[in-house]
Amino acid sequence: MSEDHKTLNSNFSQSMKLRDGALQRTESKLQETELELKETRDRMQRTEQQLGIMSSELGETKETLTTMKQKLNNTEKERDELNSRINTMRQQMADLPDCCPPNWKLLSGKCLYISQVYRTWEDSKSDCEKKDSRLLVLNENSWQIKNFPIQSSRNYWIGLRYTKNYKKVWFDGSEGSNPNVDPGYPGKIVNGYLSEGKSDEQNYCICEKKPGQIKFQSFHQYECMKSIETT
The missing domain is CATH 3.10.100.10 (Mannose-Binding Protein A, subunit A)
Structure with a gap:
């Protein structure tokens, strides 16, 4: 085998070794990236679940607020009606005649x-x-x-x-x-x-x-x- 041929084989071997090393590093980085992506997906899923729960609680809170507003409106109406009755009764009491005890x-x-x-x-x-x-x-x-x-x-x-x-x-x-x-x-x-x-x-x-x-x-x-x- 000629010297040129030996040199060519040696260079080819070194080149392959470099490529194998680069490929391994790339594969390693790819695995790390996939792991990070998986963790990111998991975090996103947990976040979506939490958002779903928060959205449900927000809906319940809105319903509760609506119910409370209705009760407040009803209470205010009842208060106004009671005040009106009280004023009417006071007027009626003011118009009542004087009275005396029995036998007077x-x-x-x-x-x-x-x-x-x-x-x-x-x-x-x-x-x-x-x-x-x-x-x-x-x-x-x-x-x-x-x-x-x-x-x-x-x-x-x-x-x-x-x-x-x-x-x-x-x-x-x-x-x-x-x-x-x-x-x-x-x-x-x-x-x-x-x-x-x-x-x-x-x-x-x-x-x-x-x-x-x-x-x-x-x-x-x-x-x-x-x-x-x-x-």
């Missing part, structure tokens, strides 16, 4: 209790106070004295005292009245006129208090609310 009579804006027991003026005063009221206080010139709807043949103690100088003092707490006045004589109403009585004299009496308002317990039951003030 409503007259000219006052609840009056006409006793059926004889007592002294002091005992009558105490009895009215026990009823959260006071003895009747009148304007001397008012129609109430002249036209009071009671038996004219009876005498009734009222919230009036006469001093020893026969000065009238009404026990109404208003300016000019004096609860600590010299006892003098108790006042009474006789046949529609004011008159003085005696401390040991016994008569019926008339108590007064402010009227209350009707308090409904149901659509068919109601009661008269207790009146706290007596003036």
Whole structure:
């Protein structure tokens, strides 16, 4: 074999070895790339799954929000209806007439209790106070004295005292009245006129208090609310 032929074979062998090495490296890189692609695909699949779950949860959240909005709208409507009913009821309550407890009579804006027991003026005063009221206080010139709807043949103690100088003092707490006045004589109403009585004299009496308002317990039951003030 000639030297040229040997040199050619040697060069060919080296060239093949280089190509084999390059091919192996390429195959190795290809395997690495395929592995990376596989990992990328797996990550993409997991991401798609997570996106699917998130999309489903988002849809459920939207449905929940829609339901909550509907409930809120319904609640606001119910609130408005209740407010309207409350306002209507308040107006109706404001238009209700005054009322008095059982056995009391409503007259000219006052609840009056006409006793059926004889007592002294002091005992009558105490009895009215026990009823959260006071003895009747009148304007001397008012129609109430002249036209009071009671038996004219009876005498009734009222919230009036006469001093020893026969000065009238009404026990109404208003300016000019004096609860600590010299006892003098108790006042009474006789046949529609004011008159003085005696401390040991016994008569019926008339108590007064402010009227209350009707308090409904149901659509068919109601009661008269207790009146706290007596003036």
